[in-house]
Amino acid sequence: MNELLSKYPQEVQRILARYPAERKRSAVMPLLFLAQAEKNYITPQAIAEIAEIAEVSATEVASVAGFYTLFHEEPGGRYRIQVCTDLPCVLRGADRFLQELKAYLGIEVGQTTADGMFSLEEVKCLAACHRAPMFQLQGDGQITYHEDQTLETVRALVEELRARAGKEA
Amino acid sequence: MGQYLLLRHREIPNLHQLDVYRAHGGFEAFRKAVTSMTPADVLAAVKNSGLRGRGGAGFPTGMKWAFLPNDRWPHYVVANADESEPGTFKDRELLESNPYQFLEGLMLASYAVQANQSYVYLRGEFWALAQKLDGCIAELEKAGLLGENLFGTAYHLRLATHLGAGAYICGEETALLESLEGKLGQPRLRPPFPATHGLYNSPTVVNNVETLANVPLIVEHGPDWYRSFGTEKSPGVKIFSLSGCVNKPGNYELPLGTPFRELIFQHGGGIPNGGQVKAFMSAGASSTIVAADDAALDTPMDYESTQNNLNAPLGSASVIILDDTVNMADLVQKTVHFFKHESCGKCTPCREGTFWMNRLATRIAAGQGSEKDVDLLAAVARQMQGKCLCALGEFSTMAVVSGIEKFREDFLHK
Numbered sequence: 001m002n003e004l005l006s007k008y009p010q011e012v013q014r015i016l017a018r019y020p021a022e023r024k025r026s027a028v029m030p031l032l033f034l035a036q037a038e039k040n041y042i043t044p045q046a047i048a049e050i051a052e053i054a055e056v057s058a059t060e061v062a063s064v065a066g067f068y069t070l071f072h073e074e075p076g077g078r079y080r081i082q083v084c085t086d087l088p089c090v091l092r093g094a095d096r097f098l099q100e101l102k103a104y105l106g107i108e109v110g111q112t113t114a115d116g117m118f119s120l121e122e123v124k125c126l127a128a129c130h131r132a133p134m135f136q137l138q139g140d141g142q143i144t145y146h147e148d149q150t151l152e153t154v155r156a157l158v159e160e161l162r163a164r165a166g167k168e169a
Numbered sequence: 170m171g172q173y174l175l176l177r178h179r180e181i182p183n184l185h186q187l188d189v190y191r192a193h194g195g196f197e198a199f200r201k202a203v204t205s206m207t208p209a210d211v212l213a214a215v216k217n218s219g220l221r222g223r224g225g226a227g228f229p230t231g232m233k234w235a236f237l238p239n240d241r242w243p244h245y246v247v248a249n250a251d252e253s254e255p256g257t258f259k260d261r262e263l264l265e266s267n268p269y270q271f272l273e274g275l276m277l278a279s280y281a282v283q284a285n286q287s288y289v290y291l292r293g294e295f296w297a298l299a300q301k302l303d304g305c306i307a308e309l310e311k312a313g314l315l316g317e318n319l320f321g322t323a324y325h326l327r328l329a330t331h332l333g334a335g336a337y338i339c340g341e342e343t344a345l346l347e348s349l350e351g352k353l354g355q356p357r358l359r360p361p362f363p364a365t366h367g368l369y370n371s372p373t374v375v376n377n378v379e380t381l382a383n384v385p386l387i388v389e390h391g392p393d394w395y396r397s398f399g400t401e402k403s404p405g406v407k408i409f410s411l412s413g414c415v416n417k418p419g420n421y422e423l424p425l426g427t428p429f430r431e432l433i434f435q436h437g438g439g440i441p442n443g444g445q446v447k448a449f450m451s452a453g454a455s456s457t458i459v460a461a462d463d464a465a466l467d468t469p470m471d472y473e474s475t476q477n478n479l480n481a482p483l484g485s486a487s488v489i490i491l492d493d494t495v496n497m498a499d500l501v502q503k504t505v506h507f508f509k510h511e512s513c514g515k516c517t518p519c520r521e522g523t524f525w526m527n528r529l530a531t532r533i534a535a536g537q538g539s540e541k542d543v544d545l546l547a548a549v550a551r552q553m554q555g556k557c558l559c560a561l562g563e564f565s566t567m568a569v570v571s572g573i574e575k576f577r578e579d580f581l582h583k
Contacts, residue, residue: 018329020286023369025351029334033293054351067353067513069335070293086255087454087503088412088489124337124507125255125454126294129410129487130418136294143296 037141077119079139088129097133178266217392224377236364256453256487274381399425403471414492452484455564457571508565519562
């Protein structure tokens with residue numbers, strides 16, 4: 001039983017249709033994104049299911065998942081706050097912003113808040129150097145940019161996401 | 170025509186909507202090409218315009234297209250939207266605000282090499298832009314500008330997006346193709362080049378987003394008109410991404426050959442807090458560090474002058490400004506850490522070299538390095554040069570060697 005295929009038949013077909021019929025392997029990365037949107041990380045089961053759909057070995061799928069930084073093989077927070085601390089951002093105060101954010105969330109880089117909502121990560125250049133400090137938010141199957149950030153703007157976002165999760169519960 | 174050729178959305182509201190883009194002449198170049206020009210005519214126009222690749226290498230675009238052999242099919246065109254060089258954020262603005270001009274360029278390139286399926290490879294972080302681009306492609310299909318029998322001819326074309334997932338190396342064209350094939354983003358040994366053995370081992374053109382956005386204008390107005398901008402060897406306009414210690418960071422579309430001084434002080438508003446410009450990098454983290462003396466500031470920003478006068482590449486024209494508060498040992502620690510993180514691990518000089526350079530640079534930046542460490546760091550960088558499988562390894566040494574050479578005091582007195 002291929003759960004990914006049975007749960008998302010149309011999405012899987014739409015992904016496969018982008019590539020020549022005999023080139024199913026090209027679908028590995030889009031399928032990893034699809035699987036990750038469901039659980040927020042890539043499970044061993046998803047690796048096996050993607051291998052079956054793309055007609056490659058599970059080892060090959062696992063190696064792709066391990067190579068790229070946006071695929072996560074461990075569960076983290078529901079949202080990953082990924083702060084750019086590369087050179088151009090640091091020249092515009094990204095290091096100080098990260099310190100403030102760590103103090104506000106009460107966690108270090110690589111950790112997750114006690115409520116399981118937020119993980120904090122440092123990432124490389126996100127092509128937003130003119131609007132630093134900035135971060136991207138990865139979670140719920142989406143990636144969104146948040147630019148020209150201050151502690152106030154990030155606090156408002158964190159509170160909003162916590163309130164929304166509270167309502168869902 | 171207004172002030173802009175590429176950043177036209179700054180003058181035309183809602184240019185990201187198909188009807189607005191078409192109301193301003195959009196897709197007339199594509200219609201003209203498919204209905205009244207041969208593929209060779211389109212290729213000749215781009216060749217004669219002197220357009221050079223805007224992704225970094227500056228290779229003549231028309232020549233790249235002409236390399237595709239006509240006895241092996243299918244052909245593919247892949248747009249490189251993997252924009253990841255620290256300091257570069259120009260393609261993102263085009264994709265966000267003027268996507269149809271870029272897509273029309275991709276469609277013209279596809280027609281010129283008779284590709285029937287082309288791809289846009291976006292870095293995974295551009296997830297939201299990929300959603301928008303998928304919407305644009307659907308609009309084009311609905312409007313009959315993509316699909317079968319375009320304008321009643323036999324030509325047919327489909328486009329699709331493909332998302333990367335966080336790997337700087339995928340901006341390198343052979344690593345990008347590996348990634349598009351569902352593999353690790355690791356560069357291929359060349360030759361053969363993508364022009365003969367690219368995507369799925371087929372003849373393939375890989376062009377940067379900004380490069381392609383120039384093509385509709387060249388087909389519409391002709392190569393002579395395009396050559397009225399820029400310099401003889403670097404024709405046209407370029408989007409310069411300005412960042413770092415400058416009052417007004419952002420994208421500036423200027424003719425190639427504009428001096429660095431004009432970009433930094435006239436457009437960028439100079440240095441904050443009354444500071445002095447100490448140095449700059451012309452091509453992001455991959456660049457040599459250029460000491461900002463008068464001769465450097467007066468150098469024209471075109472491919473030849475930047476390389477010949479400053480021994481620095483123009484690259485993707487991502488100009489990072491460093492003021493007198495920046496210590497170059499800190500800067501080098503940042504760039505080396507970047508390349509160590511992004512090295513794909515395939516070839517030993519880059520994998521090991523960036524690892525050891527990062528150790529040394531981190532120790533020096535922490536104030537715990539000796540003069541011997543500084544010399545060893547420079548020696549490791551020099552030993553890597555000319556030995557790596559792709560340009561990433563080479564790029565990782567640029568700031569190290571030039572930084573220690575020009576600003577040695579910064580490394581010795583941390």
